[in-house]
Amino acid sequence: MTASTDQYTWLITGCSRGIGLGLTKKLLEDPANFVIATCRNPEKATALEALKDGANGTLHIVKLDVDDLDGIRQSVNEVAQILGGRGLDYLVNNAAVNQKIDTAFSMDVEGWGAVFKTNVVAPALLGQVYLPLIEKSNKKTIVNVSSSLGAFGYGYGELWASYAITKTGLNMLRAERPDLMVVCLCPGWVKTDLGTDDAPLDLEESVSAIAKVLTSLKPEDNGRLVNYKHEMVPW
Ligand SMILES: NC(=O)c1ccc[n+]([C@@H]2O[C@H](COP(=O)([O-])OP(=O)(O)OC[C@H]3O[C@@H](n4cnc5c(N)ncnc54)[C@H](OP(=O)(O)O)[C@@H]3O)[C@@H](O)[C@H]2O)c1
Structure with missing residues (x-):
């Protein structure tokens, strides 16, 4: 099944668990959403596969x-075929890894390149190669899922240095393209494998808020780092 003209089309990375899975589930409540949920092991992504049952929207x-x-x-050719001539309204660069709690003086500098690749290089390349499909869409939106840990204004980043630096880098993936919408989004501190059980926010609360923010972005949000409450995060 390809996207109909009255659906918004989404591609989300890292949908096997956590925020990617939760956001996919949330979006599928609405028949207006056509979601291409990506993950590295679809054969093991049973929770994602299970979302097909009872979905009002469309899941690939x-x-x-x-x-x-x-x-x-x-992947672009496969996705273009699934879209069947439609553009891609929302590219959500969600997949990321967190090396561990570390500081500038203790971080594993050898292993850090791999974190940078997943958290910055991949979103950059995804934005580049999906640009023609994004340009073809109505919403033309790229969402880089970031973290306030990557913002100086919060001052927490030094405890998760290798991760925080990648999010600071991700925040700079902006484009002087007023015809596009490129936002960095902080989902809050959320109970997931990455966020741990200590996090104050439930997954459902975060993804409901994220879905609301992403579907109500205004031109002035282009280039901003916003949080799940649609507040600007101080850089
Ligand atoms: N949770 C929080 O409190 C919090 C706060 C701020 C920002 N964030 C950001 O929110 C996003 C989602 O985080 P989360 O809390 O949902 O993390 P999570 O529970 O650890 O889930 C991470 C997801 O990313 C996927 N992933 C990792 N490396 C991948 C790769 N190379 N290719 C494809 N998928 C890959 C994982 O897939 P596998 O199952 O295959 O490993 C998993 O689906 C991240 O960008 C994170 O930095 C989270």
């Missing part, structure tokens, strides 16, 4: 390991 699952740069490039 596509295999995508964002560390595989050639795989990212090759």
Whole structure:
């Protein structure tokens, strides 16, 4: 099934669990959403597969390991076929890894390149290779899921240095393109494997708020870092 003209089309990375899975579930409550949910192991993504039952929107699952740069490039043809001539309204760069609690003086500098690849290089390449499909859409929106840890204004980043630096880098993936909408979004501190059970926000609360923010972006949000409450995060 391809997207109908009255549906918004989404591609989300890292949908096997956490915020990617939760956001996919939330969007599928609405028949207006056509979601291409990507993950690196669809055969093991049982929770994602299960969303097909009872979905009001449309779900396609596509295999995508964002560390595989050639795989990212090759995925465009498959996605274009699924879209069936439609553009891509929302590219949500959600997949990310957090090395561990570390500081500038203790971080594993050898392993850090891999974190940078997943958290910054992959979203950058996805934005580049999906640009023609995004340009063809109505919403023309790229969402880089970031973190306030990457913003100086919050001052927490030094405790998760290797992760925070990648999010600071991600925040700079902006474009002087008023015809596009490129936003960095902080989902809040959310109970997921990455956020841990100590997080104050439930997944459902975060993804409901995220869905609302993303579907109500205004031209002035272009280039901003906003949080799940649609507030600007101080850089
Ligand atoms: N949770 C929070 O409190 C919080 C706060 C601020 C920002 N964020 C951001 O929110 C986003 C989602 O985080 P989360 O809390 O949902 O994390 P999570 O529970 O750890 O889930 C991470 C997701 O990313 C996927 N992923 C990791 N590496 C991948 C790769 N190479 N290719 C494809 N998928 C990959 C994982 O897939 P596998 O199952 O295959 O590993 C998983 O689906 C991230 O960008 C994170 O930085 C989260």
